[in-house]
Structures are given as C-alpha cells and as structure tokens.
Amino acid sequence: MAVNSTQTRTLSNTRTDRSPKPPATPAAPARRTRPGHVAPAPLQPAPDGSPVAGSPVAGSPVAGSPIAGSRPKPSASAADVVKAYLKVQVATLRSLEPAVRADDFDSAHQMRVTTRRLRATLRSFGSVIPRSRTAEVAAELKWLGGLLGEARDGEVLPRHLLASLETVPVELLIGPVQARVQGHYAPRRASAREVVIEAFDSERYTELLGDLDQLAHDPPLGPKAGAPARDVLPAAVRKVYRQASRRMRRASQAPRGQARDVALHEARKSARRARYAAEVTRPASGQPAKKFARQMKKVQSVLGDHQDTVIARQAARDLGISAHLAGENAFTYGLLHECELHQAGRLQSRARIVWKKASRPRHRTWMH
Numbered sequence: 503m504a505v506n507s508t509q510t511r512t513l514s515n516t517r518t519d520r521s522p523k524p525p526a527t528p529a530a531p532a533r534r535t536r537p538g539h540v541a542p543a544p545l546q547p548a549p550d551g552s553p554v555a556g557s558p559v560a561g562s563p564v565a566g567s568p569i570a571g572s573r574p575k576p577s578a579s580a581a582d583v584v585k586a587y588l589k590v591q592v593a594t595l596r597s598l599e600p601a602v603r604a605d606d607f608d609s610a611h612q613m614r615v616t617t618r619r620l621r622a623t624l625r626s627f628g629s630v631i632p633r634s635r636t637a638e639v640a641a642e643l644k645w646l647g648g649l650l651g652e653a654r655d656g657e658v659l660p661r662h663l664l665a666s667l668e669t670v671p672v673e674l675l676i677g678p679v680q681a682r683v684q685g686h687y688a689p690r691r692a693s694a695r696e697v698v699i700e701a702f703d704s705e706r707y708t709e710l711l712g713d714l715d716q717l718a719h720d721p722p723l724g725p726k727a728g729a730p731a732r733d734v735l736p737a738a739v740r741k742v743y744r745q746a747s748r749r750m751r752r753a754s755q756a757p758r759g760q761a762r763d764v765a766l767h768e769a770r771k772s773a774r775r776a777r778y779a780a781e782v783t784r785p786a787s788g789q790p791a792k793k794f795a796r797q798m799k800k801v802q803s804v805l806g807d808h809q810d811t812v813i814a815r816q817a818a819r820d821l822g823i824s825a826h827l828a829g830e831n832a833f834t835y836g837l838l839h840e841c842e843l844h845q846a847g848r849l850q851s852r853a854r855i856v857w858k859k860a861s862r863p864r865h866r867t868w869m870h
Contacts, residue, residue, distance in 0.1 A: 656691025770805035790868035
C-alpha cells in the first residue's frame with residue numbers, strides 16, 4: 503500500500519529551504535501560445551543591475567543576472583511591490599526546471615516551494631491583484647506543485663525512514679527492513695519523476711509559463727493596487743496571521759490523534775502563507791517584516807517536522823502490511839510507528855513553545 507491520503511500527501515522539508523545551484527544561464531523552454539494570445543518575452547536581466555540574490559523580495563535567489571524591476575523602492579505602490587516578488591519567483595521557477603530535469607538533489611522541493619510562494623502571493627493580496635482574475639493560474643500552480651510534491655516525497659520519505667531505522671538497535675531490526683524501504687520507494691520515485699518530465703514537455707506547462715510571465719509583467723489590478731505598499735500590504739499580512747492564530751488555537755483544543763494532526767497541518771499552511779506574505783512586504787516594511795517572516799518560518803519548520811511523523815507513521819504501517827503479506831516479520835515496522843508517534847508528541851510540545859514566542863505582539867507592531 504502506498505501513502506496516498508490527502509492529509510499525508512507531501513512530506514515537509516521546509517527546515518532548510520536551501521536552493522540547489524541552478525545553471526548560471528537557465529534555458530527557457532520553447533514558447534507556444536494559444537490562438538490570439540501574445541505572450542510576453544520571458545523576464546530579462548535588468549539593465550540597471552537590480553539584484554536578485556539577497557534582494558529584499560528574493561524569497562529564493564536566482565543564480566546569474568539580476569531581474570529587471572525586482573527592487574522596488576520603499577515608497578513604491580502596492581502593485582509594484584507585488585509584481586517585483588512575482589518576477590523573482592517566476593524567474594526562480596524557470597531556473598529550477600533544468601535542475602529538476604537533471605534530477606539534482608532537492609531541486610524538485612525547491613521548485614515546489616516556488617509554486618507555493620506564487621500561489622500564496624496571489625491568494626494573500628487580492629486587493630492588489632484580484633483573486634478572481636488569477637484563479638486559473640493558481641489552479642495550474644497547484645497542479646504543478648502536486649506533481650513536484652510526489653517526486654519529492656519519493657526522495658524524502660525513504661530517507662526519513664532509513665534515518666529513523668539507524669536509531670533502532672540491531673537486535674530489533676528483524677527482517678530485510680532497509681531493503682524493503684528502498685525497494686518500495688525506488689520505483690515510485692522514478693515513476694513520479696517521469697510524470698514531472700512529461701509535464702515539463704506538455705502544452706499545459708508551456709501555457710502556465712506564459713501566463714505567469716504575463717502576470718508578472720502586466721497583472722490585472724485591484725482597487726488598492728495604486729496605493730502605497732506600506733499602507734496596503736501590512737494589513738494583508740495581518741489578515742493571514744490571524745488565520746494562522748485561529749488555526750493554532752483550534753489545534754491546541756483538538757483531541758489527540760488524527761484530529762489534532764489535521765489541525766496542526768492546517769495551521770502549518772497558514773503560518774507558511776503568513777511567512778511568504780511578509781516576504782512580499784519587506785521592500786516597503788523593512789526589517790520588521792523580515793523578522794516576522796523569520797518567526798513564521800520557525801513555526802512552519804516545527805510543524806513541518808510534525809507532519810513528517812504523520813506521513814512516516816502511515817508509511818510504516820503500509821510497509822508493515824506489505825511485509826506481513828510477504829511472509830516477513832513486521833515487528834520493526836510497528837516499532838518504527840511507535841517511535842514516530844512519540845516524536846510527534848515531543849514536536850507538539852515544541853510547537854506550542856515556538857508559537858508562543860512567534861505570536862508576541864512586538865513582532866506585529868508594523869502591521870497597520
């Protein structure tokens with residue numbers, strides 16, 4: 503049985519967010535356009551040397567030349583700041599495609615993170631770029647992110663299980679446990695990667711890139727697009743934070759077991775959105791937004807570790823059933839399940855501490 507539930511679909515790896523080094527000059531795929539649709543050229547290097555790596559809006563840096571329009575001034579409009587972030591993320595998405603094709607370590611995860619940043623931006627700043635006008639692009643980003651998530655899970659999940667098995671005493675490793683883990687996931691990872699490559703070669707993906715370029719160049723504008731970013735964007739971040747706060751409170755009140763696991767997973771997604779929204783706002787809000795994003799990253803990280811244990815428990819159960827049906831002793835898989843369950847309890851306690859610190863009012867004084 504494969505791990506395939508909605509709740510346990512993606513194994514988190516948000517603790518590092520280290521981007522693999524993509525080629526210095528990423529090759530843009532051939533552009534095909536729909537009838538009557540004139541796609542803009544891919545984002546180009548800036549003639550004024552606007553930085554990408556380390557820039558205020560660079561959620562993840564792009565190797566090579568800087569991107570035009572990626573450094574708005576603190577006095578810029580809300581639309582200019584959001585567009586700047588979109589430009590960097592679209593360029594990042596393009597730059598990571600060759601690395602994913604080459605099966606570079608962690609590239610699928612980093613590309614999935616980029617799809618999440620793009621989706622979170624479109625969702626969080628609807629008064630700047632109307633969500634009703636970007637719903638189709640957001641859905642396509644979710645499609646791509648789902649495929650990348652399957653590929654990433656095939657890489658991360660067996661590594662997580664094998665690392666956990668290293669802590670088990672030798673006398674308690676009964677049967678070919680490591681071999682079963684590797685043999686179970688290797689073909690699944692290969693299959694998921696083939697699906698991603700097929701998606702890259704599809705018309706659907708080409709159209710998504712064209713739509714993203716169009717969105718970054720000339721997005722539809724909402725009622726607050728022309729207002730100063732410092733007057734508009736912090737309030738949007740506050741709204742996302744409040745959702746995270748509600749979900750954390752709901753999780754703390756949920757009964758132990760699946761209900762709490764699901765609630766914490768939802769809280770994690772809200773904390774991630776709050777982090778990315780603060781990243782967008784940084785050019786206008788400066789260091790306070792950066793510090794708030796750092797706090798939300800800590801929350802996201804510990805809740806991501808917790809979600810890892812949820813997925814690992816399901817995987818241990820599935821592997822144990824497969825081993826039993828094959829006539830093997832399933833004892834070690836039950837032990838692995840129990841170890842992950844205890845780790846989940848420790849992480850829940852840790853999450854309460856991290857959230858208490860991250861939710862201090864002093865981290866939110868910059869939000870209007």
